Amino acid sequence: MSGDGPALPFAGELFLHLAAEGRLVVDAVDAEAAIVGLERTLAQIRARLRILGIWQQIPARRVGDLPGDLARDVVDAVFTEQLAPGQLARAAAELPMYIAALRRASAAPESGGRRENR
Amino acid sequence: MDQVRVALQATDPLSHAGLASFLQSRPEFTLVPADRAGAAVLVLSADRLSTDVVATLRRSATGPGVPVVLVAPEINEAELLTAVECRVVAVLPRAAVTAERLAHSVLAAASGGGVMPPNLVGELLKHIERLQRDVLTPHGLTSSGLTPRELDVLRLMADGLDTSEIAGRLCYSERTVKNVIYGLTHRLNLRNRSHAVAYALRTGMI
Numbered sequence: 001m002s003g004d005g006p007a008l009p010f011a012g013e014l015f016l017h018l019a020a021e022g023r024l025v026v027d028a029v030d031a032e033a034a035i036v037g038l039e040r041t042l043a044q045i046r047a048r049l050r051i052l053g054i055w056q057q058i059p060a061r062r063v064g065d066l067p068g069d070l071a072r073d074v075v076d077a078v079f080t081e082q083l084a085p086g087q088l089a090r091a092a093a094e095l096p097m098y099i100a101a102l103r104r105a106s107a108a109p110e111s112g113g114r115r116e117n118r
Numbered sequence: 119m120d121q122v123r124v125a126l127q128a129t130d131p132l133s134h135a136g137l138a139s140f141l142q143s144r145p146e147f148t149l150v151p152a153d154r155a156g157a158a159v160l161v162l163s164a165d166r167l168s169t170d171v172v173a174t175l176r177r178s179a180t181g182p183g184v185p186v187v188l189v190a191p192e193i194n195e196a197e198l199l200t201a202v203e204c205r206v207v208a209v210l211p212r213a214a215v216t217a218e219r220l221a222h223s224v225l226a227a228a229s230g231g232g233v234m235p236p237n238l239v240g241e242l243l244k245h246i247e248r249l250q251r252d253v254l255t256p257h258g259l260t261s262s263g264l265t266p267r268e269l270d271v272l273r274l275m276a277d278g279l280d281t282s283e284i285a286g287r288l289c290y291s292e293r294t295v296k297n298v299i300y301g302l303t304h305r306l307n308l309r310n311r312s313h314a315v316a317y318a319l320r321t322g323m324i
Contacts, residue, residue, distance in 0.1 A: 008252050009196045011245070014203050023205075023232050026239055034246055041250040079316050083309075084256040091253040098246055 010090060012097025019104040031106035035099055042095045045088050048077035052088070121148040122228045125157035125184070129171065133163040133212075137189065140217040147224065159227045161220070163189040163212070167197045175204035185227040189215055195245055202242065207234055268302045271295060272318040275311055 018024035026034070051073055066074060081088060124147050128134035141147045141161070150157050160178055164171040167190065178186060185207040192211060193201065201209065207230060208223040226235055234242075274284045281299075285292045299311060308314050 008249060009199055009245070010249065011199045014199060015242070018202065018234075021232075023234055024239065024242070025233055026243070030243060034243055037250065038246065041254065044254060075316070075319055080254070080256055082313060082316060084253075087253060087256065091249075095250075
């Protein structure tokens with residue numbers, strides 16, 4: 001049995017392309033909400049990557065020696081990486097592209113229509 | 119009123135005939151040959167997004183490219199992204215196509231200048247939400263419930279006992295212990311015993 005599922009369909013470059021061509025136009029409120037969520041997720045991903053980096057440098061790793069909150073963070077980070085190796089790093093590279101695309105695609109609700117390429 | 123020039127392609131003749139009939143019943147549209155010269159919109163019907171269909175979409179998207187209305191069964195997330203990349207601006211489930219729905223989508227595609235309509239943008243925003251959820255909780259793993267029997271087995275696994283030792287400690291057969299382990303790792307999409315123990319530790323269950 002394997003816990004490997006299909007790779008996540010990251011599409012940061014596609015979103016950037018669609019936004020640059022003016023084909024992706026997102027209501028400003030929706031875009032802002034999505035950006036806030038993405039930035040929050042990106043911060044969590046970066047934190048987990050930092051934890052993983054530090055954890056892997058420690059010679060004798062014992063979760064039990066860590067305080068509760070930190071232990072949970074370490075287990076979360078290690079567990080996520082175990083289940084989907086490399087996915088956190090990929091996400092850390094892709095999510096900023098989504099954020100940039102949404103910033104570019106953000107349109108005032110009343111504007112609509114095709115936008116000029118910038 | 120100017121007629122919208124529509125090119126029509128379908129992977130089977132029945133669908134082609136049906137969609138052509140829908141389009142020809144409306145005065146707003148005129149069908150143009152399938153090479154799409156001068157077409158404002160391409161309607162493409164396929165029973166699935168095969169390699170050939172995707173190749174057709176990619177050819178259609180090259181150059182200036184015309185917006186595409188795709189008539190297909192339900193498509194998955196990866197297929198949606200491919201479709202969007204190839205200028206698909208509407209996806210109509212085959213079973214739900216009516217002359218009215220098709221006309222609405224074709225007119226929107228013709229007037230939208232290639233800009234994706236709100237429902238398609240909504241699907242892309244859902245993709246972003248799913249992506250974040252799947253990155254942070256791969257395979258949907260959460261602290262969902264385990265049975266007491268599973269917890270007992272997990273605790274002993276965490277203590278380093280092997281299958282026969284766990285069976286002896288809990289008065290189960292080895293087969294039962296293996297079934298319990300298989301059941302929970304399969305259900306939770308875990309790779310092996312170590313993942314199962316890590317999962318239980320992570321969720322604070324043992």
